Structure formats: structure tokens, C-alpha cells
Amino acid sequence: MLLKGAKLKISEIPEPTIMRLTVYARCLTDLVKQNVQVVSSEKLANEAGVNAAQVRKDLSYLGSFGRRGVGYETNHLLNKISICLGLTKERSIVIVGVGKLGSALLGYQGFLEKGFKMVAAFDTDKRRIGSSIGGIEVIDLERVDEIIKKKNVEIGIIAVPAEAAQKVADRLVVAGIKSILNFAPVVIKVPESILLRRVDLSSELEILSHYLNSSHKE
Amino acid sequence: MLLKGAKLKISEIPEPTIMRLTVYARCLTDLVKQNVQVVSSEKLANEAGVNAAQVRKDLSYLGSFGRRGVGYETNHLLNKISICLGLTKERSIVIVGVGKLGSALLGYQGFLEKGFKMVAAFDTDKRRIGSSIGGIEVIDLERVDEIIKKKNVEIGIIAVPAEAAQKVADRLVVAGIKSILNFAPVVIKVPESILLRRVDLSSELEILSHYLNSSHKE
DNA sequence: ACTTGTGAAGATGTTCACAGCA
DNA sequence: TGCTGTGAACATCTTCACAAGT
Known part of the structure; x- marks a missing residue:
């Protein structure tokens, strides 16, 4: 919670x-x-x-x-x-992981409309680094500290595989991120001072699945 | 709720x-x-x-x-x-809308691992219909009734723009879907007998934004 | 000695019902 | 009359604390 x-x-x-x-x-x-x-x-x-x-x-x-x-x-x-909701202030966000989901989030119009500014995308995969997705260049994760500090980024989105999520979170925390939105299907741990929310796509289906099972509705 | x-x-x-x-x-x-x-x-x-x-x-x-x-x-x-959670039974799902987000969900590994089977993807855009994403052919939304009934699909994922979401939901309901997972940033209405959950990506950022504002932590 | 299972207490969230004001 | 604003009642969820089992 x-x-x-x-x-x-x-x-x-x-x-x-x-x-x-x-x-x-x-x-x-x-x-x-x-x-x-x-x-x-x-x-x-x-x-x-x-x-x-x-x-x-x-x-x-x-x-x-x-x-x-x-x-x-x-x-x-x-x-x-x-x-x-603090929407009168523009907030900078970065995304880590530009697989399918990350790329989709990177180009998500809804974020822009609400005043969230995507300032950078990171990955560790050499084949992705340097490419451009939705007008945003994909940068080596090694440079995340530099950019979070320079651009005063407040929110980090994690969209990497479960195995990598905790390490990415740790890096974001060290870099000075204030809040994290985690899409990786794993529970990550961050210091209490960091805000953390999780969006779990499989869980949502599992919850539907549960109620589908026990459907003895009126 | x-x-x-x-x-x-x-x-x-x-x-x-x-x-x-x-x-x-x-x-x-x-x-x-x-x-x-x-x-x-x-x-x-x-x-x-x-x-x-x-x-x-x-x-x-x-x-x-x-x-x-x-x-x-x-x-x-x-x-x-x-x-x-009803995960011992394989459940068929369809997705409507194969824009960036829809495509990403279509190929999301996590669903497969949990026993959810993506049986079809629908769109209304002629340019998308007939193409194949992650091995699944994109079908004209007109055929949604037929396929939901034939393949006994229990869960429908909505990944269309907000304006189109309610109409898509209505179609799914008529087709006999039992539950809907809505990614469109809008509140849709369905009969009480249909299970409905919403995943709202912007809302998640807005919630973080609120707490970033009011951060007077210990 | 250690860990579960669970009533009971406490905390939090929702709904009711109506006073108060336009 | 109509709709807000809110204390109080109700419902739900979480945590505590300890009896009971191995």
C-alpha cells in the first residue's frame, strides 16, 4: 500500500x-x-x-x-x-525499459494531456540504445543518474522484466527519484520516503478470473 | 468498484x-x-x-x-x-483495439504464463485488419460476436480511445462476454451481471502527483 | 519453542439522513 | 423546493494478541 x-x-x-x-x-x-x-x-x-x-x-x-x-x-x-492532484505543475517523468509495454507507455497520449512530460527513456539493450521511439531517444541506463538530476525528474516508470525491476528501482532511488510507478510483475522494495505504486496487468485478469469462477449472482 | x-x-x-x-x-x-x-x-x-x-x-x-x-x-x-483465482482453468480472452497499448498487451507474456489464452484481436481500422501481431491476426470488429461465441471467450480487454470505449463495451456485452478489463480512460457502463475492472494509466500518475505535492513526510 | 488461526479491537471508508442554505 | 455539506450509523478492512497445535 x-x-x-x-x-x-x-x-x-x-x-x-x-x-x-x-x-x-x-x-x-x-x-x-x-x-x-x-x-x-x-x-x-x-x-x-x-x-x-x-x-x-x-x-x-x-x-x-x-x-x-x-x-x-x-x-x-x-x-x-x-x-x-498537483496537475497545475508540469512533472517530468522517465521510463526504464522500452520493450513492447514500455514503448507503448512512452507514446501514451494520456500522459501528455495531463501535464506529464516524458523526458527520457532508458534501456540496457545495446540494440535499442540510440534508437528513437515517439520522438524520444533511448538512452543507456548508465546515464540515468545524470539525466534525472539534470532534468529534475520526479517520477520513474519501470517497464522491465520482473528479474530486473528491483535493480532498476535501486538505481532510480540512488539517482534521486521521488516516486515510482512499477509495471513489472514483482513486488519491489524502496525506502519509505519514496512513493511507490504498482500496476499489475496479470493480477487484473486473475481477479476477473476469480469472480468468473464464483459467479453465483442474483 | x-x-x-x-x-x-x-x-x-x-x-x-x-x-x-x-x-x-x-x-x-x-x-x-x-x-x-x-x-x-x-x-x-x-x-x-x-x-x-x-x-x-x-x-x-x-x-x-x-x-x-x-x-x-x-x-x-x-x-x-x-x-x-480460477487459474486451473484456461480462459480465453480477446482484445479490442490494437494501437500501441493494445499491441503491447497482445504480446504480453505474463498473460500466457497465467493460463490466459489470447484468441483474437479486433480493430475497426482497415489498415490494421488482416495484419498479424505476435502471431495473432487482427480481425474486423464486426466479427466479434461470432468469435466470442464460437471460442467461448470469457474476458474482453478494451484498448481503444476513450470515445470508442462505450460502444465497444456494448458490443462485447451483446456478444455474451462475461467480464471486461477496460484500459480506455473513461468510465464505461455495463449491466450488473458483467464484471468490470478498469486500469487507468493516467490516474496512477495523477495519484503520485498528488502525493508529490503534499509531501510533508516525517 | 515456534508459528498458525482467529476472535476482538481498532482504523478506515461508505452510506444515510437531515439540517442548512439558496 | 432542491441540492449541498456533514455528523452519525454502518460496513469493511487491518492489526493485535493470544490460545491452540505440533
Whole structure:
């Protein structure tokens, strides 16, 4: 779990709420595009696939700026959420491992749209080093320290095979990375001061598989 | 959240536990490979990055077959977890959308290793249809019904742009899919009888971004 | 002596229900 | 009247602490 072991509260806002805020942000972006000025908790809940009380409780962590009897001003709300998620600041990210998955992530449009800037890609495979993927040159992993420091990179994405993941994580930590998003199917260990999240593609299928098994639905 | 709204309990086992079981399974696979015969909750907890009481509680949902004073037999435990996760049965999956991300998922080794069989890939782009990616031919989405029924496909992966995701989901549902793993950055709606999970790549970065902002750690 | 299995306590998250305000 | 904001009730999940088994 993220932040386990931290003694002081990192944030007043529960992690499930943070997760849902990212969803609300997406819904609000759509609404703003459609020129919708105001949205009720009911409507937003419906868009986001949660219940209305949940939306109100979640938003209450950001302050109270809905108007009773009316709803929330879409633009303003989106702005508040963006600030909370730190999306008003451009953040530099690097990716380590440019196999199929890494390459796909490297070119993922969604990151760019949210203000994440892919500044470099690393690999150890000599055949990949020097090539260019989506306009970003693949650099020897040996140079990761230099570039993380020079470009003030805050987030590192690990997309290497499981066996290599821990070593890559260690290098990123030494280089001064602040947070890691790990796609390798293995549990990696980092100091408590480093933020770590894991995206496990197989696990997701396995979870579906479990529920497929035990499907005695109404 | 998965399964919201189901009146009967789908499974006695809490979802967070299911998630961790996938991790334990991976750790156990490693241990078995290393010829480790027995593992304590302490050791497994350490490998999985959780605490020992949690491991014991999680495993207790599967029955009690640890040996007090000794630990758990790795092979046996792995077997029990595999059964619980439904991994003893081969499951067919299809993917819709073979852009960068879709193509990467199509060739993802991890799925194969866990007994998931990629039986087809679909797209609507004429330029992609007929090509072959990782040995799997890309088929016109029009034929999705036919193939899902013929090959008894249980899981559909959506890797299309956000705008197209809901329509693709609707098609999959009509075709008789039982569960969907959605990679499109949008909330899609499906009938309650369909299992749905979402993997949101941007959200993961946004969550890190939030905590990077509010880092007033000890 | 060592480690599991599990009630009970504690912590966290969700939903309800309604007061409060436009 | 309509919708927000929120304390309180409820539900769920995690951790503790120790009895019980080998």
C-alpha cells in the first residue's frame, strides 16, 4: 500500500478519494468541453459510476464551494481538483525499459494531456540504445543518474522484466527519484520516503478470473 | 468498484484479499522454483510487502492448512490460491483495439504464463485488419460476436480511445462476454451481471502527483 | 519453542439522513 | 423546493494478541 509506515499523515484526503478525484476530473473535463456550466453531485456521480453522497463527501475534502440548491460550477471544481492532484505543475517523468509495454507507455497520449512530460527513456539493450521511439531517444541506463538530476525528474516508470525491476528501482532511488510507478510483475522494495505504486496487468485478469469462477449472482 | 450492487455475496473473500492473493501466488511461484518447501507467514509477508497477520488472515479464507510451528507448504498453498483465482482453468480472452497499448498487451507474456489464452484481436481500422501481431491476426470488429461465441471467450480487454470505449463495451456485452478489463480512460457502463475492472494509466500518475505535492513526510 | 488461526479491537471508508442554505 | 455539506450509523478492512497445535 502506498505510504504505509509514514508516521505523519501525508495528506488529509483518503487514498480512495484521490483515486475517484482523478475520475471526477475526467468527467468534468468532458462537461466543460460540452459547455456545461454547473453539475450536481447526482449527475457527476452518475458519470463517474459512484453514488452521490460519495461525491459530496469526496469534494468536501477540498472545501465547500458547491451552491446549495444548484450544484457545482464545473470549471471551478475542475480547477480545485487539478490543484489537489498537483496537475497545475508540469512533472517530468522517465521510463526504464522500452520493450513492447514500455514503448507503448512512452507514446501514451494520456500522459501528455495531463501535464506529464516524458523526458527520457532508458534501456540496457545495446540494440535499442540510440534508437528513437515517439520522438524520444533511448538512452543507456548508465546515464540515468545524470539525466534525472539534470532534468529534475520526479517520477520513474519501470517497464522491465520482473528479474530486473528491483535493480532498476535501486538505481532510480540512488539517482534521486521521488516516486515510482512499477509495471513489472514483482513486488519491489524502496525506502519509505519514496512513493511507490504498482500496476499489475496479470493480477487484473486473475481477479476477473476469480469472480468468473464464483459467479453465483442474483 | 467491482460488483457494486450485487445483492448476494459473490464471494466470501474480500476484494483486497483477492488482490493480495495474486501477489502471494507470484511469490510462491518464485519460492517453488527455488525449491523452497515451506514458508512462514512472516517470510511470505516480507516477500509480498504486507504484514504477517494480514497474510494469515488472507490465507484463512482458503481454509486452514498451515502447520503450526512450521509454516505453509509452498506447493500446496500455491495450488490452493490458483484454484481460488480460477487459474486451473484456461480462459480465453480477446482484445479490442490494437494501437500501441493494445499491441503491447497482445504480446504480453505474463498473460500466457497465467493460463490466459489470447484468441483474437479486433480493430475497426482497415489498415490494421488482416495484419498479424505476435502471431495473432487482427480481425474486423464486426466479427466479434461470432468469435466470442464460437471460442467461448470469457474476458474482453478494451484498448481503444476513450470515445470508442462505450460502444465497444456494448458490443462485447451483446456478444455474451462475461467480464471486461477496460484500459480506455473513461468510465464505461455495463449491466450488473458483467464484471468490470478498469486500469487507468493516467490516474496512477495523477495519484503520485498528488502525493508529490503534499509531501510533508516525517 | 515456534508459528498458525482467529476472535476482538481498532482504523478506515461508505452510506444515510437531515439540517442548512439558496 | 432542491441540492449541498456533514455528523452519525454502518460496513469493511487491518492489526493485535493470544490460545491452540505440533
